[in-house]
Amino acid sequence: MTNFIIKNFVKNYYNVRDPEVRKSYGTTSSIVGIIVNIILSLSKISVGAMFNSISVMADGVNNLSDAGSSVISLVGFKISGKPADKDHPFGHARIEYLTGLILGIAILLVGYELLKTSFMKVINPEKTIYSTAMLIVLAISIGGKLWLSRFYSVLGDKISSATIKASSADSRNDVIATCAVFLSAVVAMGTGLEIDGYIGILVALFILYSGVSILRDILNPLLGEMPETDLVDMLEKKILSYEGILNIHDLVVHNYGPNRYFATVHAEVNAKEDILKSHDLIDNIERDVARDCDVNLVIHLDPIITDDAEINKLRCMTGKIIRAIDDKLTMHDFRVVRGDTHTNLIFDVLVPVDYDEAADMLVKKIEKAVREENPTFYAVVTVDRNYVSTYVNNPYLK
Known part of the structure; x- marks a missing residue:
């Protein structure tokens, strides 16, 4: 019937x-x-x-x-x-x-x-x-x-x-x-x-x-409830499936009614890649996601240096420090500013939306651990909230 x-x-x-x-x-x-x-x-x-x-x-x-x-x-x-x-x-x-x-x-x-x-x-x-x-x-x-x-x-x-x-x-x-x-x-x-x-x-x-x-x-x-895990997984896998996308972070999904989704995300690409080529890639992903996933997606481009051995070493070191503090934490937008007397390690730390520890206490822990690794290193940390509660593995932290 x-x-x-x-x-x-x-x-x-x-x-x-x-x-x-x-x-x-x-x-x-x-x-x-x-x-x-x-x-x-x-x-x-x-x-x-x-x-x-x-x-x-x-x-x-x-x-x-x-x-x-x-x-x-x-x-x-x-x-x-x-x-x-x-x-x-x-x-x-x-x-x-x-x-x-x-x-x-x-x-x-x-x-x-x-x-x-x-x-x-x-x-x-x-x-x-x-x-x-x-x-x-x-x-x-x-x-x-x-x-x-x-x-x-x-x-x-x-x-x-x-x-x-x-x-x-x-x-x-x-x-x-x-x-x-x-x-x-x-x-x-x-x-x-x-x-x-x-x-x-x-x-x-x-x-x-x-x-x-x-x-x-x-x-x-x-x-404003958490988006469905299946939707988040689908978006992450879809975006990461494109050659040239190194990693994604800061994914946010908004619901404007049943099956009416708007999303934003940061996508990391090789900084040495031609900007017009990277922009074309982003445009293609946004169109494909709208067609295949029925999600209105806006992507912010993050250029990442991948061929600097010293930066890669510092990135891996910092990633290990963060994971040692809590394996729920991830890092992105890592940059290095060198000086005569010290080196600034600038990065964002992504924490789950229900993370209990206060942001300032977490920053102090990271700063202390970085200085213990090398007294001339100073961590400049921005704490981000993960509004989809998923873990995106960053291959550059290994």
Whole structure:
């Protein structure tokens, strides 16, 4: 059924990088979610009201909130698919994160209200009438939500959508909640125990948990989370695969919405190479990365002296000192300024973004170790943060 819907309602479904195709996937998932959740919601609310079951009605209201969330997602995908304009040069794709944020907040509000209602039924219990019709509706709901969760999961994976994946997780939680309601009805029919209010509380807690999980997943990209390791590895391997690129450092990746990436990096090249040839190489890499990786990349050129034996020796010495302090540290932009009485070793040290030691203390350690190697050497150190948390090996430190 999922493949049938994709092939018949998503035009050019195989080209997931196309913003229009992405919007079509999002629109299709939202419309399917609206239809399925409204049908389930009306069925449960009707049966719950008919037989005075707060847990069944709570489950129905939860489905109604899911339908409302799908409406929000539908609007979000429509807006996020708009092209860039003069006020939003990076496009509108981050709207998808905002719709997910609204979805999470709405689910929390629904869960809170249902928790209050269920708690009141525990305090003031009312007789619930259970029937086979109620069980049939709940069983159909479990099957429908299982399929919907899988449907969302497939579409969410295809276009890497946090919003659709959140809907999949929410549907999966709904299955657990509905199973609890179903079991409570079976227990009540078999034993006469009145646990409807307690199950309503459990359903409400599941809804609250789902809302918190969705907010956590959505807030991460909004706050600026670490780029995916696979993306970073792909970019590093792609750039380093070109003959003439000696090493790279200071890679930074920015996210302007799902699959909307902008990146900057420093690429080291032989200082003796013709500047026009090196510039042509950089231009080719930027174009190839945009075409093959769908990343808007800007490369800063760093010329490196590779054929000076003394500089290479000092570079290796300094690299060993840094690795001895901490093997998580790397070095780049190494230069040597010689004087009559002393020699300045000028370089940058790259530290992980979560590195605990203060920058000034790290610099003092390096300065001390360099002077111990030779009292006429002075280290001039700049500490950089590694915003992608990967280690790029520098062949000139060996």
